[in-house]
Amino acid sequence: MKNRILFLFTLLLPLGAMAQDAAPAKTFWDDPINHPMTPFYALMVLVGVVTVLVFVVAIMLLQVLNTFVEKAAQEKAAALGIAYVKEPSWWTKLDRKLTNAVPMEKEATVMLDHNYDGIRELDNHLPPWWKWLFYGTIVWGVIYFVVYHVTDNAPLQEQEYENEVAMADAQLKKLRAAQPVASIDEEALAYTNDAALISKGQAIYKSNCASCHKDNGEGGIGPNLTDEYWLHGGSIKNIYATVKNGVPDKGMISWSAILKPEEMRDVSFFIMSIRGTNPANPKAPQGTVWKDTEVKTESVKVDSVQAQAGM
Numbered sequence: 001m002k003n004r005i006l007f008l009f010t011l012l013l014p015l016g017a018m019a020q021d022a023a024p025a026k027t028f029w030d031d032p033i034n035h036p037m038t039p040f041y042a043l044m045v046l047v048g049v050v051t052v053l054v055f056v057v058a059i060m061l062l063q064v065l066n067t068f069v070e071k072a073a074q075e076k077a078a079a080l081g082i083a084y085v086k087e088p089s090w091w092t093k094l095d096r097k098l099t100n101a102v103p104m105e106k107e108a109t110v111m112l113d114h115n116y117d118g119i120r121e122l123d124n125h126l127p128p129w130w131k132w133l134f135y136g137t138i139v140w141g142v143i144y145f146v147v148y149h150v151t152d153n154a155p156l157q158e159q160e161y162e163n164e165v166a167m168a169d170a171q172l173k174k175l176r177a178a179q180p181v182a183s184i185d186e187e188a189l190a191y192t193n194d195a196a197l198i199s200k201g202q203a204i205y206k207s208n209c210a211s212c213h214k215d216n217g218e219g220g221i222g223p224n225l226t227d228e229y230w231l232h233g234g235s236i237k238n239i240y241a242t243v244k245n246g247v248p249d250k251g252m253i254s255w256s257a258i259l260k261p262e263e264m265r266d267v268s269f270f271i272m273s274i275r276g277t278n279p280a281n282p283k284a285p286q287g288t289v290w291k292d293t294e295v296k297t298e299s300v301k302v303d304s305v306q307a308q309a310g311m
Contacts, residue, residue: 219283
């Protein structure tokens, strides 16, 4: 008994060691032979194989036993001078009980007069399992009607959806309250070649804008962003307003519902930074030539205020 306890303790010891070690460990498939759980897994496989073998042997023994019982019944019937009738198997009995089907030797009692090209019809009863399932649906329908429509103890699907939407809105308000959003003064917005802001804007551009304007701004579905031609103005204020409000009639959505104000500012800075880069395969010019009359500055005026909980 002591040896068995020590053996189990040896198998379970690696589990405790792995639980205490916070560093990521190798999986079993990385090194199956030297993995600490290999003895345990091998033991489980052995137990599974033994279980299957025991199950197969039990079935074979039952078949042998049934053979001896059937042979004894045949000898008894012969000694009594009566015909031997094989007893139905447990599966046949269960099938008859579930289907309420008439045995083949008694089908003449339920044979109907219908005859379709030699095919006769039996007047069998509906299977009991089918009838009880049908009765169950009736009972469930009554319970559903009382719970959902009479007593209103549970919400209907439409109300459940509205409750989940309201819960999601409440969680979104809490999240926004915990993470205030900076407010951009669009009138005072000026371009700066701040590398950090442009790098952030490039990442936002790659994720959201490149599908229409291509990776380098050369234009695809959307216009070329690197030349001097602009459809809605080429100043930083114009670009920010275009990103914020979108151009619905041209297929460009408003990004104000998706991006934060500072994210729209950063992507606008990136678009300004790629002007004149002349990428390969540029799209043909669209719009009119934009002459930037504003003086570029190295700073941007951004007023950061705490957003209200509903923003």
